Amino acid sequence: MTTKAKLLAVTLDCAEPKKLAEFYHEITGWEIQYAEDEYAAVGNGTTSIYFGRIPDRKPVTWPSPDKQFHLDFRVPDVEKAAEEYVALGATKPEFQPGVTEDGVGWIVLQDPAGHLFCVCPERS
Known part of the structure; x- marks a missing residue:
């Protein structure tokens, strides 16, 4: 039997992680869990959306x-x-x-x- 996985997060590449975390915080109401220039995250305690900096995306x-x-x-x-x-x-x-x-x-x-x-x- 295959080990079943639970989705932890989806990671989105972007030029400005903090800015995108603020946007998704506003539309979901999820807490900003982490916010730095290179990496940010929002989540609801179960699932998160992570944002990683890729300047030229x-x-x-x-x-x-x-x-x-x-x-x-x-x-x-x-x-x-x-x-x-x-x-x-x-x-x-x-x-x-x-x-x-x-x-x-x-x-x-x-x-x-x-x-x-x-x-x-x-x-x-």
């Missing part, structure tokens, strides 16, 4: 086949949350596959370092 464009991952976050009001996150420094790409004529399913955003994340509705 270049964000991917969206959409493109270069996307390797994205994060998904559930919120009570997708459109309101997206507006708030843009005010905090996220950007909203033009291509939005979750927005249909029937309404908003989810919204794709890019954090201040260019990582993609989706703002998804809470389940009813």
Whole structure:
């Protein structure tokens, strides 16, 4: 039988770890666990997002086949949350596959370092 693992954290490369930790602290409410120029982290006591400094990291464009991952976050009001996150420094790409004529399913955003994340509705 294969040893089962528990996810501890996801690490994001970025030019400014402290800045990105502050952004994710604001959108998740998670505590800033560590914040230095080279490395920072936010977490909820169970899971963390780490940020490691890679000065020359270049964000991917969206959409493109270069996307390797994205994060998904559930919120009570997708459109309101997206507006708030843009005010905090996220950007909203033009291509939005979750927005249909029937309404908003989810919204794709890019954090201040260019990582993609989706703002998804809470389940009813």
